[in-house]
Amino acid sequence: MIQMEELTKIYQMGDNEVRALNGASFTIEKGEIVAIMGPSGSGKSTVMSIIGCLDVPSGGRYMLAGMAVENMDDSQLAEIRGRKIGFVFQQFNLLARTSALENVMLPLTYAGISGRERQARALKALERVGLSDRTHHAPNELSGGQQQRVAIARAIVNEPAILLADEPTGALDSRTGVEIMDLFQSLHRENGQTVIVVTHDSYVARHTDRIIKLSDGMVVSDEPNPDPIRAGAPRPAEKL
Amino acid sequence: MLFSENFRVALRALRANKMRSMLTILGIVIGVATVVSLLAIGEGATADITSQIQSGGSNLLVVSPGKQQKGARFTGQSHQLSYLYYVDYQMLERGLTGNISAVVPIYQSSYTVKFGDDSFNAATVGVLEDYQDVRSFEIAEGRFITDGDNDSQALVAVLGKTVAEELFGVLSPLGKTLSINGVKFQVVGVLEAKGASFGSPDDSILIPLETGYNKLFGETAIFNGKKVVNNIFVSVETTETMDTVSAQIEFMIRRSHSLEPSDELDFYVQSQSDTLETLNSVTQTLTIFLGAIAGISLLVGGIGIMNIMLVSVTERTKEIGLRKAVGATKNQILTQFLIETVTLSLLGGVLGILLGVLMAAVFTVTGLITSVITADSVLMAFSFALMIGIFFGIYPAFRAAELHPMEALRYE
Ligand SMILES: Nc1ncnc2c1ncn2[C@@H]1O[C@H](COP(=O)(O)OP(=O)(O)O)[C@@H](O)[C@H]1O
Ligand SMILES: [Mg+2]
Numbered sequence: 120m121i122q123m124e125e126l127t128k129i130y131q132m133g134d135n136e137v138r139a140l141n142g143a144s145f146t147i148e149k150g151e152i153v154a155i156m157g158p159s160g161s162g163k164s165t166v167m168s169i170i171g172c173l174d175v176p177s178g179g180r181y182m183l184a185g186m187a188v189e190n191m192d193d194s195q196l197a198e199i200r201g202r203k204i205g206f207v208f209q210q211f212n213l214l215a216r217t218s219a220l221e222n223v224m225l226p227l228t229y230a231g232i233s234g235r236e237r238q239a240r241a242l243k244a245l246e247r248v249g250l251s252d253r254t255h256h257a258p259n260e261l262s263g264g265q266q267q268r269v270a271i272a273r274a275i276v277n278e279p280a281i282l283l284a285d286e287p288t289g290a291l292d293s294r295t296g297v298e299i300m301d302l303f304q305s306l307h308r309e310n311g312q313t314v315i316v317v318t319h320d321s322y323v324a325r326h327t328d329r330i331i332k333l334s335d336g337m338v339v340s341d342e343p344n345p346d347p348i349r350a351g352a353p354r355p356a357e358k359l
Numbered sequence: 360m361l362f363s364e365n366f367r368v369a370l371r372a373l374r375a376n377k378m379r380s381m382l383t384i385l386g387i388v389i390g391v392a393t394v395v396s397l398l399a400i401g402e403g404a405t406a407d408i409t410s411q412i413q414s415g416g417s418n419l420l421v422v423s424p425g426k427q428q429k430g431a432r433f434t435g436q437s438h439q440l441s442y443l444y445y446v447d448y449q450m451l452e453r454g455l456t457g458n459i460s461a462v463v464p465i466y467q468s469s470y471t472v473k474f475g476d477d478s479f480n481a482a483t484v485g486v487l488e489d490y491q492d493v494r495s496f497e498i499a500e501g502r503f504i505t506d507g508d509n510d511s512q513a514l515v516a517v518l519g520k521t522v523a524e525e526l527f528g529v530l531s532p533l534g535k536t537l538s539i540n541g542v543k544f545q546v547v548g549v550l551e552a553k554g555a556s557f558g559s560p561d562d563s564i565l566i567p568l569e570t571g572y573n574k575l576f577g578e579t580a581i582f583n584g585k586k587v588v589n590n591i592f593v594s595v596e597t598t599e600t601m602d603t604v605s606a607q608i609e610f611m612i613r614r615s616h617s618l619e620p621s622d623e624l625d626f627y628v629q630s631q632s633d634t635l636e637t638l639n640s641v642t643q644t645l646t647i648f649l650g651a652i653a654g655i656s657l658l659v660g661g662i663g664i665m666n667i668m669l670v671s672v673t674e675r676t677k678e679i680g681l682r683k684a685v686g687a688t689k690n691q692i693l694t695q696f697l698i699e700t701v702t703l704s705l706l707g708g709v710l711g712i713l714l715g716v717l718m719a720a721v722f723t724v725t726g727l728i729t730s731v732i733t734a735d736s737v738l739m740a741f742s743f744a745l746m747i748g749i750f751f752g753i754y755p756a757f758r759a760a761e762l763h764p765m766e767a768l769r770y771e
Contacts, residue, residue, distance in 0.1 A: 168768075171684070173680075173683070173764040173765040173768065174763070174764070174765040194688045197683065197686055197688040197689075198688075200683065200686050200764075201686015201687075208768070212677065212684075215375075216375055217371070229685060229687045273685065277686075
């Protein structure tokens with residue numbers, strides 16, 4: 120599904136070159152749930168933005184479902200972002216003064232789905248994340264966990280094949296963070312979606328089946344997690 | 360994404376910053392209001408003047424001395440040493456054919472007029488009885504000058520409304536005696552006001568022409584031993600014969616002035632439609648000029664909108680990044696911001712039209728200037744606002760559309 124070969128990403132900062140990615144390679148199959156870990160500045164967000172077609176690599180190859188992304192134009196990339204990928208961010212990135220329902224409808228609007236169907240699907244997505252009773256609340260009337268659920272509803276409303284979450288629990292307390300991870304797990308289990316979660320919290324990472332570690336823009340370890348933490352299990356005491 | 364949705368998004372964005380939105384469109388509001396009210400005033404003035412000229416008799420030909428000067432016909436500036444004479448009038452009176460209803464000469468000059476201690480200068484016009492019909496004057500009080508007054512060289516005067524009010528206030532001037540250049544005249548009538556238009560009698564005093572030649576005008580009204588007239592009015596019954604009558608007049612006076620066929624005319628014949636044409640071209644120029652000023656203020660308003668939209672694009676960088684992340688194409692972002700700018704400027708346009716209509720109404724109600732709002736001017740102002748919105752919206756919208764999705768999302 121996702122094939123990365125010798126990916127590089129270089130940012131030009133004045134005279135300096137920042138190598139955000141320095142030859143990272145990995146493959147993620149359809150239906151996997153994977154965590155990407157690494158210290159701050161190791162290139163996690165950069166990798167996610169390339170997977171999500173928000174950015175293109177400076178070098179290397181990225182194949183998404185067998186298609187070479189670097190040959191696509193803006194409207195093709197926009198279509199992939201809208202239909203194939205659901206993004207969840209650390210800071211939720213909900214539109215202010217806009218109800219949860221309308222926030223969730225946004226991707227459907229750009230996908231050209233008609234008003235009635237849009238609303239029905241958005242309501243279903245909100246129900247899926249357990250927010251049926253908050254559809255008309257604006258972001259500032261919701262808790263952080265609820266806001267992140269709205270953002271997840273927005274990410275899944277188009278039923279994308281891939282869910283990308285960049286530190287989705289980073290702005291939440293640990294209990295709410297675990298709830299969010301449970302949500303990703305069940306989405307993965309029930310819909311067979313490919314889920315990739317960036318985190319620097321190893322407890323969060325252990326909710327997935329596989330953990331990729333980055334350092335200085337390179338993959339330093341890529342190992343399966345044979346015994347992932349299941350939804351609802353209490354967090355071990357030493358991690359609190 | 361449908362227009363209506365874009366429009367809702369735009370309204371939400373504008374509501375989020377109500378005060379700023381209002382201040383932003385102020386330039387457009389003022390510009391549009393100026394366009395609408397100025398055009399209304401221009402239109403009103405044209406309609407006013409047109410109706411006043413037409414009320415002066417639409418089948419009227421006016422013969423004046425001198426060369427016709429395009430665009431400067433009311434300056435009264437005539438060629439030196441060209442005169443019209445009383446004998447010209449007599450010849451026209453006898454010779455013209457083709458449904459002529461009246462031929463009237465006038466001679467006018469300015470004199471000091473006194474009543475009691477009041478004195479001021481007023482145009483004194485020597486006229487015949489038919490002058491009333493020719494100029495469609497209404498009598499407010501008393502009577503007009505008659506043929507009998509002329510025959511007997513009676514010392515009687517008919518006052519224009521303003522003169523009557525200046526000299527007598529609320530008192531009736533009828534029967535009172537005033538002195539014009541030292542000669543005593545008895546007031547026998549007062550004319551209705553005609554308003555401040557060309558040839559309005561409001562500021563004049565009318566006397567019998569013969570009385571004038573014999574008792575008031577003196578040597579100034581004589582040239583080469585002939586009585587001079589300022590204008591000869593020829594009133595024609597049907598508009599169809601105007602052209603032939605006009606040609607007859609030219610032919611006859613040319614002969615009476617013994618001009619060679621190669622000589623230029625030393626007089627000219629003007630119809631009301633000529634006068635209207637000139638006036639219309641003058642008011643049109645004025646309207647265009649005022650419109651241009653208003654257009655400049657619209658332009659300034661447009662630049663203000665563009666400025667704010669650029670600020671808005673920067674402020675909403677993250678939002679734009681998010682929209683792109685959930686599938687918005689460049690075109691969709693472009694459309695969204697363009698519609699936002701257009702919404703702003705159209706809002707300004709609508710408010711401006713309302714304000715302009717209000718201003719025009721205030722002008723009319725207070726009697727300052729008559730103004731007429733036309734659908735054309737409203738439509739023009741509206742489409743101007745639309746064009747400003749599109750023109751000044753393109754660049755900010757383009758900036759928004761071209762934002763890099765990842766960089767935009769990272770923007771703090
Ligand atoms: N737009 C950018 N311009 C310059 N440098 C950048 C930009 N984005 C990221 N970087 C740099 O690239 C490196 C990797 O960044 P990032 O992928 O955000 O790391 P992480 O998400 O793992 O913390 C960092 O050193 C960061 O400073
Ligand atoms: Mg990051």
